[in-house]
Amino acid sequence: MGETMLAPTPAPGPAAETMLPILDIRHVGKRFAFGGETITALSDASLRIERGEFICLIGPSGCGKSTLLRMVAGFETASEGQLLMWGKPVAGPGPDRGMVFQDYGLFPWLTVSQNIAFGPIARGRPKSEAAATARRFVEMVGLTRFADAYPHQLSGGMKQRVAIARVLANDAEVVLMDEPFGALDAMTRERLQEELLEIWAKARLSIIFVTHAIEEAILLADRVVVMSPGPGRIIADERIALPRPRDPTGVEFNALRRHLSGLLGSLH
């Protein structure tokens, strides 16, 4: 990744920032109507996330982790409870919460730079400013040589770098990641995990990262939130106090892995 340059961190939220969490999820539930039946995807989930925290949501499929993420993104509305960002209710998607999808969601008709400049331009920034921003973030994710390439010419890892760059270029304060590295090969995945941690540390981002890989969660997160299905709910919220970079072969790491495996294993 080399030297990274980032936009100046956005001005801190309200004066009461010290008291307000960046995200406050209060007793949130989600029900779907499905063929005349009501299915509870998520029930009574509460979570406070401070600015700059790296949260991993982990759990088997059907535990509502993606649903929770999509509600924070504003793609879904909560059936009950409240989602607050800086104390204000989340109403629909917005650039302050950038989403990184597992399938990238890049615009195939735009080049790498244009994809990254898309957000700033959509929000009415002058073209020249957007182009300069795009150049900065293209460099940050190490894709300068591919600035003018189209998505179909890129590898999966490169596409995901573009997807990360485009939410950062758009001044996202919270980055929501839905199994972002799930479709990548192991080596690319490790590289991107390292790069993500570097960016996170420099940009004071708050990240909610959905994964089903225990090791990935322990490697990345400040807190691992464990969820369980039927109905989806939060069953544990573990703080990972290990210093970074973390060694997946270390004794404490293994103890945590065993502990979380136990939590997840007891679900069946």
Add this chain to the structure above:
Amino acid sequence: MTALAARLGSPRQALLAVAAPILGILAWHVATSGPGYHLIPPPWDVAVQWWDLAFGGIWDDLYSATLGTHALASVMRVYGGFALAALVALPMGMLIGRIPVVRDLLDPSLQILRPIPVTAWLPLAMIVFGIGPRSAFFLVFLGAFYPILLNTIFGVRSVEGRLFEAAAMLGVSRQAVFWKVVLPASLPSIFTGLRLGLGFAWVVIVVGEMTGVQTGLGAIIMEARQLSRTEIVISGMVTIGVLGFLSDRAVQLLGRRLLRWSPQHG
């Protein structure tokens, strides 16, 4: 240079591409030359006729050196009818694809109108538009209309849902989604529709010019048929084939330029 070469294909490909027509002409020659009377003229007679039709100087009859006029008349009708079809079908397709009320209002009727062949419209067109170029224009329009419409609807409706989410989370307003996402995402389908539409416009030009117009490749084909000038009929057919091919090539080149981003077109 290499790009151009790739576009034209390898020498082997070029050779194969011309092999079939040459074999066809040879077979045609063998079947129609020699003693006895043939209803179909041999290729050489057609070539001579085509030359006279294009440049004159051989027969110097009513048809000599008129090919340009006829071809131009047909080209104008093809592109005119096609342009009008695009003008109506593109916005209509986008509305049908995007707005459920419009879809419910128009789609069933269109599905009933669509299977009616252009030739079946001919008598009605002549009643409504009279004998002459306006009927021809209408029929060409009709031929180009449905492929453009259907592919536009398909393109607009099959935009990946993920792209709408991506645009929303990047701050695109609901009003801007159409221009920022729907239109560019559906361009490949729209383009396919335009290409098919133009192809159909060429296909129906002869039918369109059966409506009693004086000029046009379809008109001379029909006229020459009545006069048993089969060389002229075939010359007209060859001309339509070549013009249709060239116009399709031009559209394809345009598509490659505009849709460089699409793995199917780039």
